[in-house]
Amino acid sequence: GESVGLHLPTLSVQEGDNSIINCAYSNSASDYFIWYKQESGKGPQFIIDIRSNMDKRQGQRVTVLLNKTVKHLSLQIAATQPGDSAVYFCAENQYNQGGKLIFGQGTELSVKP
Amino acid sequence: GAVVSQHPSWVICKSGTSVKIECRSLDFQATTMFWYRQFPKQSLMLMATSNEGSKATYEQGVEKDKFLINHASLTLSTLTVTSAHPEDSSFYICSAGEQGASYGYTFGSGTRLTVV
Numbered sequence: 571g572e573s574v575g576l577h578l579p580t581l582s583v584q585e586g587d588n589s590i591i592n593c594a595y596s597n598s599a600s601d602y603f604i605w606y607k608q609e610s611g612k613g614p615q616f617i618i619d620i621r622s623n624m625d626k627r628q629g630q631r632v633t634v635l636l637n638k639t640v641k642h643l644s645l646q647i648a649a650t651q652p653g654d655s656a657v658y659f660c661a662e663n664q665y666n667q668g669g670k671l672i673f674g675q676g677t678e679l680s681v682k683p
Numbered sequence: 684g685a686v687v688s689q690h691p692s693w694v695i696c697k698s699g700t701s702v703k704i705e706c707r708s709l710d711f712q713a714t715t716m717f718w719y720r721q722f723p724k725q726s727l728m729l730m731a732t733s734n735e736g737s738k739a740t741y742e743q744g745v746e747k748d749k750f751l752i753n754h755a756s757l758t759l760s761t762l763t764v765t766s767a768h769p770e771d772s773s774f775y776i777c778s779a780g781e782q783g784a785s786y787g788y789t790f791g792s793g794t795r796l797t798v799v
Contacts, residue, residue: 578724578725578726606790611774611793611795612792612793613687613689613776613778613790613791613792613793614727614776614778614790615790616789659726659727669715669780670717670729670732671717671729671778671788672729673719673726673727673728673729674726675726676725676726678724
């Protein structure tokens, strides 16, 4: 189902370490997934996306993994920096629901210097 | 890249009044725009899908008479919170999908609404 009324889990990492943020999605018909970064008081910012015909995609310092069998996404951030501190959301494009973009629960990443 | 402008960035209004929030796609045409609401420390909740030239599609539990959405052009959608109450205080965010594009959406910077 959709994420409603749940408070954000947090992940605290040391600067320079790798971060892994996980997300479960709800609709097996979703064909496109996006990770967003949201800083306090701002709108979500696109990080990386992946289509359902792929299981891995890499960007600059970020990698997204998709496991359709268990409906799971992960975002890996290499060499995490203080500027990476934010809330991270996965979103699924529900193709069979008119292309709605539904957000997951989110994870608050805190990077310690 | 695609830019979505949302205005105002924050607004304070009295209970019972109405507030209009604008969402504009600045450099592309958006046939579809989405409106989200976000409470502190929570995820974005989809309120409605706004399609240019037609009625908006509201998510279950969202009162369409309270949250009026108008998408009169390919670059502008508005959300009007009518008869606002303190429980409507929230962060409202719009996003727009580029016409013909098969990839994700661009988000506005959000509007912080406080009803006193």
